[in-house]
Amino acid sequence: MTVVPITNGTAPKRESVPHPFDPLTKAEIEAAISVVSKAHGNVVFNVVSLQEPRKAEMTRWLESPSTAPAPARVADVVVIAPGGKVYDGLVDLKEGKITQWDLLDGLQPIITMEELQAVEHICRTDPKVIEQCKISGIAEEDMHKVYCDPWTIGYDERYGSKVRLQQGLMYYRPDVDDCQYQYPLDFCPIFDANKKEIIAIDIPKVRRPLRLEEPVNYTRPAVEKQGGYRTDLKPIHITQPEGVSFKITGREIEWQNWKFHIGFNYREGIVLNNITYNDKGTVRPIFYRLSLVEMVVPYGHPEHPHQRKHAFDLGEYGAGYMTNSLTLGCDCKGSIHYMDAEFPTTAGTIRTIKNAICIHEEDSGLLFKHTDFRDESVTVTRARKLIIQQIFTAANYEYAVQWIFHQDGTIQPEIKLTGILNTYSMLEGEDIGGWGTQVYPGVHAHNHQHLFSLRIDANVDGPKNTVFMVDAVPSDAPVGSPENFYGNAFYAKKTKFTTAKESMTDYNGATVRTWDISNENKLHPYSGKPASYKLISREVPGLLPKEGGLVWKRAGFARHAVHVTKYADDQLWPAGRHVPQTSGDSPAGTILEWIGDGSQNIENEDVVLWHTFGVVHFPAPEDFPVMPVEPITLILKPRNFFTNNPVMDVPPSYSVTPSQVKANAEGERLAVDTTSTLAAPESAACNGCS
Template sequence: MTHSRHWSDPLTSEEIAEVVALVRTDDRIGLQPRFWGIALEESLARALATGQGRPVRLVVMNPDAHAAWEVTGWTSGTDRATASLGSWTPVDAKRPGVSSDEARLIAQAARNHPLIVEALAKRGITDTSLVWVDPESITGFEPEDLADRRLSWGTVWHRESADDNGYARPVAGLVPILDLETLDVIRVEDHGVLPMASEGGNYRSGTWGPDRAVAPLEITQADGPGFDVDGHEVTWQNWSFRIGFTHREGLVLHDVSYRDGDVVRPVLRRAAVNEMYVPYLDSDPTAYRKNFFDWGEYGAGPLTASLELGCDCVGEIHYFDANVLDGHGEAKTITNGVCLHEEDFSTLWKHVNTRTGESDVRRSRRLVISFFATVANYDYGFYWSLYQDGAIELEIKLTGILSVSGIDDGQMPRYGRMVSPNVQAPTHQHYFAVRLDTAVDGPQNRLVEVHAEVEEDEELNPFGNACKMVSNTIVSEKDAGRMADSSRAMHWRIESTDRTNRFGESTSYRLMMPNTTKLFAKPGSIVERKAPFVSKHLWASAYAAEERFITGEYPNQADLGAEGITAWQQADRPLDGAELVVWPVIAVHHYPRPEEWPIMPVARIGFRLEPDGFFTRNPSLDVPAQESISSCHAPAAAPAAAHSGCGCGSGGSCHCGPGAGHHHG
């Protein structure tokens, strides 16, 4: 369907190009500028009419002058014939994130640097074309004498052939310190030569034996999908929302609402994975510096993998392209970056009346909006699911290749697991901070913590089995860092402060977080001070336009813990009846298994939002019985689907193959 550009639509390649073209006319950026992202200024854009020019922020660096700026501007639109620029605000040159293009520049320069060549020769490696160097964030570990420089440190890998899995062969003991601006190797730490991995790590079909026999499993929707897409607006059964996409966060959902009868009721104004923190818990010299803000120091948008050739979605698929600004200032289109499809999800509800023999059952289906980001060795899938009963879930799928280190003959790792001869996988953690701008039945909400307690009053509990649910309203930000506790049936209610249900309760959604952990690092350690937000499982704040990211605007080489959610909490703003922002922090403690080598089966974590007094009764009573959709019995011959299978395109052709991923080396 034809549509006009909505304020929340992802930036187009034309919008990106027209703003960059204006930036390039300014002499201060020098002859070889580098860029780190362009973003919509959402707080301003939300009030604009459809089709108008849109406010943006762009980060540009002049590496020759050790300078960087955040540039504001406007794209062209119905209210302006051409794009324009606004302010140029200086940014500490160390602190913009590292683009994939900047990473590739330093990787190529580093592997041929004399210091690296010499260190590799000690290990019998002479063909540097088979060497990867991954520049890693160094925040908190900057050498004192280099504190003013834009830095990185390198992990080094070796392949036995061009198509080998380099991440299976770490070059142990070798740590280069890199200058990202000059593309120079400042120094090399050499902690001693260890044996290289003696066993390959290829994971392609046939490497470890013949493929097993697998019967075909067809997913068909003969009448097409149940969703409608108009530009970036999606409607599905009672749900409606808009698809957004940003450089920092990747996929964003805007204005998530549920139609209840004749009324469209808002639930979330905005939802996105806001940050990812991955600390490694190993003192090995090639591992102790590993702790990354993968979104704030690199960016989810440009790391998004194209799903065009992958079997990532099956059934009737709708893809959305995404446009990002690369490190050289070019607009880059990620084809099929976001996938939209329906899935069967087993039983929605069921009851058998054993007195009459009557059985009622409804099949559940969900609408899934997903994208994958490849961050060097790891791959992360993010799946937002909307359900027929009004629930919302985020599932994060972790796969890819473990980040490993070398280990000497006869040794066993103290802080990890052996996964291959002379290869250890350190214990590490993954934290995902999610930003939810809530709008449960309107813009004013409150956060209420609920837990279970035994009723201690013996008059009220004469049989000892009475359990009460205790509610605690989080009234201000000083109390808005909370811990999950499944032993007390802990959960949270996001309540409307304006609407009540027929029982007089505030309408609400319930937040449940089954996947959490704590940081196993000493208080005061760099790992702990870099990411103070992981000290709690849930945060809440009052909406402020400039408070966009839980780690702050520019966390790369920032002062540890000085910005972000823990700094904002000092304002102690009231939260009861606020425009509420809720920040779930879900996490996994990853103690590796040999079965996760050489490539990980998917591990899953997530959280769930479900209506809690939001509806009058079960909202899925209107889901039709299966026999009114299709027979409950397998048909003699299943109808062919026009667009089913692995990665089907609009012409019905199916593609199963390697996706277009990303690596730093």
């Protein structure tokens, strides 16, 4: 980020020229809003976000930032005009003018937090809702105890996509501090976001009145009743008295040979761009762009209208819009660097999320160790990792998304699922089949999946990459044959993807299938194999909703573990740019369209790998009333990329060579942690004595 000191009437002021990957600054968002407001009057701002630079232009700039022209700063704008008319627009920020303005037909843009916030109040005063609450057993004067989690409606064939809708998942709180997910109601209002009214209510055939069981909570009064908080956890302090090992310039971070840009948008949250590794002086590109681009959470209960519960949390609400403001010593521990996020409000002002991203290092245990059994000569070296984190709240659930960088060139996205189960009401003794679990009396938590789409815009030693599927398989030669006499021969069977169609592949646990993103133009000097990053992902369930069904149609990206496409600007979000209320009947704007007939060449091309991974969650009472973190992770690991182990120069905790052992000499204690101590003497003394 270059600094341009500018002078206004009063005093010299510093202002910065954003890096082309930087999110729009507050001033840029304001400028875009002003341009649009001037041209189109009183509109609801849905999105004002960076249109990312065109890759060709950006690549030229990255190659020579001092001479190539900086890509234009362009605001990607979505507004809803009176009458519910949705416009997609682009604003050139330098020129201060709208360069594109399109009226959309039958597409609904993302649902903002403000739209979500509006529904509950309207529900509480709607006569039809009040009537249903009465049927549930709630008196009209208790309507303030009725809560509504507004959800995207997904897709409902009765309403289509021209009317902007939300569905209201209804709950009750006996006390304002109770957890409403314990008290689900059985009906589901449909909210028209333009009219701001309830236009219908879905009422189940079997009614399930509110059950006022004893509340179970995790707040202090509830815990006190159960005996109070435990008192036997002693603090752990994590400190970095000499500061952190990373360096941040603007939004670019450098750490342990890594360098990349940390972006953030309303949709994906954290976006990492231009990820490179300084390999002994040579800066080698690895990924042009890395982010979570979509997810879908299909619920497995066939009763109407539960099929509508399959939120595309990124495409329908936005991981950026829903992100938490993080707190030092709570969400993150140690020595932390934060970055804020700025978004427009629907009214065209600015909403700042303080500490939207946290960045810190952690000790990561052993990096490598070897002892020679002959003489106990040994080297032991500890590892460090860098974590870029955000946490977002999607109604009941939270997702802590961590991008973990390891010193050895491995990148590890990890998502920690926590928060609260989505719940539905059940009658006492009701047979709920196999579609869910009674996690508390009267609380039915449905089976569900969390399927994430990781978009890997590969740049492994340059833009021309090829993807291979790799399976561990035995030799074909039978036991007893000269080629495999003892039957022990096995190898990595590699299947090259030459077209997008070939790349549409599923996981195979038995062959511990992986996928290599390779640069066939860069063969390793020793192994002769192409410089590669290997995708190792082990939580890869199939899409459980069936072929031809609603979720299968809408979540085309989730039909396979891997799809590979040729890069094209603006092909970022595989379920589409505007996801709410899509039926899935048309592939327009989704990965299905981008793949088309699948004949596009992806061999030795600028390719994007789309990876679907996730968990299947069959709820249990342990998950209620709040769920202990369930982590899911995968790794991208360099193979045949580095000349050899790239972390040999990390100072060892201790290293003693055979000749030092022989000479009875002291080894190298370059990074022994001298603050470590023996555990409390009384416990140490216990060992074998009392």
